[in-house]
Amino acid sequence: MPEWIIVSLRTLLAVVVLFFMTKLLGKRQVSELSLFEYITGITIGSIAASICLDLNTSWYLGVLSLVIWSGITIGIEYLQLKSKKARDFIDHRGTVLIQNGKILEDNLKKIRITSDELLTRLRQKNMFKVADVEFAIMEPNGDINVFPTKENQPLTPKDLGIQIPHETVPQTVIMDGKILDHSLNNLGLNRRWLHTELDKAGVTVENVFLGQVDDMGELYLDLFDDTIQVPKPKTRQLLLATLQKALADVKGFALDTNDPKAKKMYRACQEKLEQVIAKVKPRLQ
Amino acid sequence: MTVGSKVKQTAASLKGAYATLAMYAQILEQEKDKQTFHEAAEQVEQVRNQLEERIKQLEWEEPQYKGI
Numbered sequence: 123m124p125e126w127i128i129v130s131l132r133t134l135l136a137v138v139v140l141f142f143m144t145k146l147l148g149k150r151q152v153s154e155l156s157l158f159e160y161i162t163g164i165t166i167g168s169i170a171a172s173i174c175l176d177l178n179t180s181w182y183l184g185v186l187s188l189v190i191w192s193g194i195t196i197g198i199e200y201l202q203l204k205s206k207k208a209r210d211f212i213d214h215r216g217t218v219l220i221q222n223g224k225i226l227e228d229n230l231k232k233i234r235i236t237s238d239e240l241l242t243r244l245r246q247k248n249m250f251k252v253a254d255v256e257f258a259i260m261e262p263n264g265d266i267n268v269f270p271t272k273e274n275q276p277l278t279p280k281d282l283g284i285q286i287p288h289e290t291v292p293q294t295v296i297m298d299g300k301i302l303d304h305s306l307n308n309l310g311l312n313r314r315w316l317h318t319e320l321d322k323a324g325v326t327v328e329n330v331f332l333g334q335v336d337d338m339g340e341l342y343l344d345l346f347d348d349t350i351q352v353p354k355p356k357t358r359q360l361l362l363a364t365l366q367k368a369l370a371d372v373k374g375f376a377l378d379t380n381d382p383k384a385k386k387m388y389r390a391c392q393e394k395l396e397q398v399i400a401k402v403k404p405r406l407q
Numbered sequence: 408m409t410v411g412s413k414v415k416q417t418a419a420s421l422k423g424a425y426a427t428l429a430m431y432a433q434i435l436e437q438e439k440d441k442q443t444f445h446e447a448a449e450q451v452e453q454v455r456n457q458l459e460e461r462i463k464q465l466e467w468e469e470p471q472y473k474g475i
Contacts, residue, residue: 288440361428364423364427367417368424371416375417394450402443
């Protein structure tokens with residue numbers, strides 16, 4: 123058999139074996155949490171390469187080696203799942219670099235990081251001032267994670283004491299011009315509703331690249347043809363505007379009328395509408 | 408435009424707002440949101456009813472503008 127055929131066959135074999143190995147190893151391998159997993163990734167790759175090209179060794183030896191490597195890796199992962207002690211022994215633990223705003227020089231020495239390197243890594247996390255860092259840790263995979271002091275953390279609605287309505291994840295209902303019935307059913311909607319909405323926007327399903335529905339039942343559309351402008355859904359803003367207009371009207375009526383009874387009634391209406399607007403405003407913006 | 412027709416207009420737009428609020432109360436999945444919109448719809452409906460009462464009264468006081 124000519125060599126090129128052997129190489130092709132071996133390559134095909136390596137691809138198939140590698141495919142199933144990576145399926146078995148799963149996602150954890152991709153994240154490369156520890157040095158060991160990093161080395162495993164490289165080794166598996168080079169063994170696969172030698173299956174393909176190294177004609178002096180028999181192909182089954184390479185496959186055997188791959189199976190053993192993957193088996194041991196999976197075994198270790200199970201061991202780590204089961205016992206904390208094994209985890210501490212196998213994985214490196216994170217090293218604290220800054221605590222309570224103070225740099226821990228001993229720990230820097232332990233993992234052999236210079237002060238310049240520390241500063242660079244902090245800058246990568248957008249922390250130019252060491253004084254702004256409350257806590258910094260080097261994770262087992264070598265990344266540095268930084269926890270800024272309270273006053274340097276980004277402002278969130280919680281800090282301002284604002285109540286934010288719960289919003290669920292939007293569902294994708296059209297993909298590549300095809301309707302996804304499953305997600306439509308999840309929202310309690312059907313094809314007829316979708317067709318009505320598409321008619322409102324003036325497009326057909328075939329022209330839609332992507333369609334998403336949020337939890338307020340509004341449809342966002344992206345078309346294949348980027349020159350066409352799709353009207354943005356405005357029901358929410360319209361509703362809020364209607365309510366605010368009605369409030370202004372009622373205020374005006376209360377000022378216009380001379381009948382004390384009617385004045386009182388209009389004032390009551392005004393209060394009610396103000397309550398309604400305060401209630402629904404956070405969901406309509 | 409007379410006062411009566413202005414009030415009628417407001418009542419009509421509140422009717423539309425009521426329908427949209429009720430629709431949202433149906434669509435939203437969170438029980439809390441449903442409740443909020445349901446209450447809001449009820450209150451808007453109450454306001455509209457009071458305005459309708461007022462319209463009747465105005466029409467009785469000034470029958471020459473009835474139906475405008």
